[in-house]
Amino acid sequence: MTTQHLEQPPFDVSFDLDGKRVVYLDCRNALFCSMEIFAAMVGVTSDTVKGWIQMGTVPSIKMGRPRLVNLAQIRTDLSRGKTIFAQGDYADE
Template identity: 75%
Template sequence: MTTQHLNEPPFDVSFDVDGKRVIYLDCRNALTCSKETFAAMNGVSTDTVIAWMQSGTIPSVKMGRPRFVHLAQIRTDLAKGKTIFAQGDYVDE
């Protein structure tokens, strides 16, 4: 996996477990990603991803002002056998 630590945030940034800003050149191991990146990975619009986050269909986490898609939680749930992501699955997070 290739990562790059930055002192200034670029347009699409994630964070490592120590809280350092990181660009993941390979998103398979990223903890989070922007709604734009997640939309591109899944072939949907950014508005669709925003709606999924607001309805609790996909897990998200707020870091500062922006909200990011919680990729680590999605991977964990998939590993446990989750196959359907429905509205309200992540409303309590």
């Protein structure tokens, strides 16, 4: 996996565990990503992803100003056999 630490990246794709912004050139191992990047990964619009987050269908985390999609949680849930992501699954986050 290739990563790049930048003080002011052109866009925030993810953050490392120390809170530094990281641009992942390969997002398969990113912990978090922006709504725009997730939308591109799954082939929907950013507005669709924003709606999923607001309805609790997709796990997210607030890190600073942006709300990011929690890819690590999605991977964990998939590895445990989750196949359907329904409204309210992540409402308590």
